[in-house]
Amino acid sequence: MKKAIKIDVEKQTLTYITIEDGLTPIYDAIGNECETFCCPVSFDNEDSIYADDDILLHKDRIKGGFIMEGWQYPICGNAIILGTDLEGDSVDVKSDILILAKQIHFINEFKALSYAKLVMSV
Numbered sequence: 001m002k003k004a005i006k007i008d009v010e011k012q013t014l015t016y017i018t019i020e021d022g023l024t025p026i027y028d029a030i031g032n033e034c035e036t037f038c039c040p041v042s043f044d045n046e047d048s049i050y051a052d053d054d055i056l057l058h059k060d061r062i063k064g065g066f067i068m069e070g071w072q073y074p075i076c077g078n079a080i081i082l083g084t085d086l087e088g089d090s091v092d093v094k095s096d097i098l099i100l101a102k103q104i105h106f107i108n109e110f111k112a113l114s115y116a117k118l119v120m121s122v
Contacts, residue, residue, distance in 0.1 A: 001018045001019070001020060002018065002019055002020075002021070002082060002083075002090055002091060002092050002093075003016060003017075003018055003092040003093055004016070004017050004018070004019055004029065004080045004081060004082045004092075004093050005017070005080065005081040005093050005095065005097055005100065006029060006078065006079075006080050007049075007066055007078060007079045007080065007081070007104065008031075008078055009063055009064030009065055009066055009076075009077060009078055009106060009107075009112070010063045010064055010078075012064070012106040014097050014100055014101050014104065015097075016093075016097060017029060017080070019080070019082075021090075026050055026080065026082075026090075029080045030050060030051065030052055030077070030078050030079060030080055031077075031078045032052045032055055032058075032061045032062075032063075032077040032078055033058070033061055034052040034054075034055075034077075035054065036052075036053045036054055037050045037051060037052060037053050038050075038051060038053040039051075040075065041068075041075075042084070043095060045083075045094045045095060046083055046084045046085075046094070047081050047082065047083050047084070047093055047094050047095045048081065048082060048083075048084055049075065049079050049080075049081055050079060050080045050081070050082060051075045051077065051078075051079040052076075052077045052078070052079075055076050055077040055116075056076060056116045056119060056120055057120075059113060059116055059117070061077065062076045062077060062109065062112050062113050062116055063077070063109050063112075064076075064077075064106060064107060064108055064109050064112050065077065065106070065107045065111070065112035065115065066079070066104050066105065066106050066107065067104075067105050067107060068103050068104055068105070069103050069105075073115070073119075074107055074111075074112065074115055076112045076115065076116055077112075081093050081095055081100070
């Protein structure tokens, strides 16, 4: 079991969760009917954001998104944050949920869908 942080865009919350080893528990934790994920952001402490890699192709699954200070674009859909060890394996998250809560800004479904349509039309 690993400790992770779930970013839930519908509830607009960050919560600590525990997940089992393997890919399926990561997909399940992300939600959104996720079938493949990407890690578009890594932090200095080796934590990474795991997000649904195909959500822009499935606009019906987009219920919101989030953006962090200094980012140019949002991430649509839910995500989780996990730590990473030197071999690239997932480990317990190190980031402080209270600090992240101050840095993450949620966007509503309309704004997330607008972004998805813009990106996918290019």
